[in-house]
Amino acid sequence: MRSHIGAIATVTAALLVMSLPVKAADDWVTKQSSRSVADTVSALTAAVDKAGAKVMATVDHQANAATIDTEIPATTLVIFGNPKLGTPLIAENRRVAIDLPQKVLIWEEDGVTMLGYVDPAELAERYGFAPDHPSIEAMQGALGKLTDAASADQ
Numbered sequence: 001m002r003s004h005i006g007a008i009a010t011v012t013a014a015l016l017v018m019s020l021p022v023k024a025a026d027d028w029v030t031k032q033s034s035r036s037v038a039d040t041v042s043a044l045t046a047a048v049d050k051a052g053a054k055v056m057a058t059v060d061h062q063a064n065a066a067t068i069d070t071e072i073p074a075t076t077l078v079i080f081g082n083p084k085l086g087t088p089l090i091a092e093n094r095r096v097a098i099d100l101p102q103k104v105l106i107w108e109e110d111g112v113t114m115l116g117y118v119d120p121a122e123l124a125e126r127y128g129f130a131p132d133h134p135s136i137e138a139m140q141g142a143l144g145k146l147t148d149a150a151s152a153d154q
Contacts, residue, residue: 027122029143033106033113033151037074040106040113044078044150051146053082056101073108080104085135085142089127096127102139104147115147 033040045055061075081101089096104117120139124131 027119028116029119029147030114030116031147031151033115034153035113035151037076037106037108037113040115040150041076041078043152044104044106044115044146045080047146047149048078048080051082051142053080053142055080074113075105075107078104078106082142085138088135089123089129089133092129093127096123096129099123099126102143104143104150106150113151115151117143117147 035043041058045058048055055078057077057079059077059079061077062072065072079101080103086096086100086102090100099118102117104115106113106115108114120136120143121131123129123139124133124136129136
């Protein structure tokens with residue numbers, strides 16, 4: 001019985017770790033989604049709309065690759081923003097506009113749907129904003145909530 005309890009605890013711990021966001025060495029935050037790429041994209045765009053932000057573009061890289069007879073796994077970029085968050089940063093340093101609006105990449109990797117985005121703390125560092133700048137903190141919170149909503153079980 002003890003070995004079963006240990007095995008259950010190990011599996012539970014592994015599942016918990018897999019569901020937590022991971023900040024990669026390259027300043028990306030990545031998460032797994034329990035949904036397909038298409039369903040995750042739909043859930044993210046719905047969450048963005050519900051939050052009062054605006055989806056500006058959705059880029060289907062898989063479809064684009066097919067136009068040149070190249071196959072790649074499902075890979076979609078969702079570009080969205082909220083002027084209340086990005087505009088104060090752009091007003092302080094116009095160069096940040098190359099990285100705004102925010103982007104979330106959703107892709108299939110080894111049969112698993114992944115979501116990823118550049119941590120806004122990286123933008124703060126890159127463009128000289130304080131890490132506790134209200135817009136940076138708000139972006140971090142919004143990206144976390146939006147990607148959680150998109151990746152959650154249905």
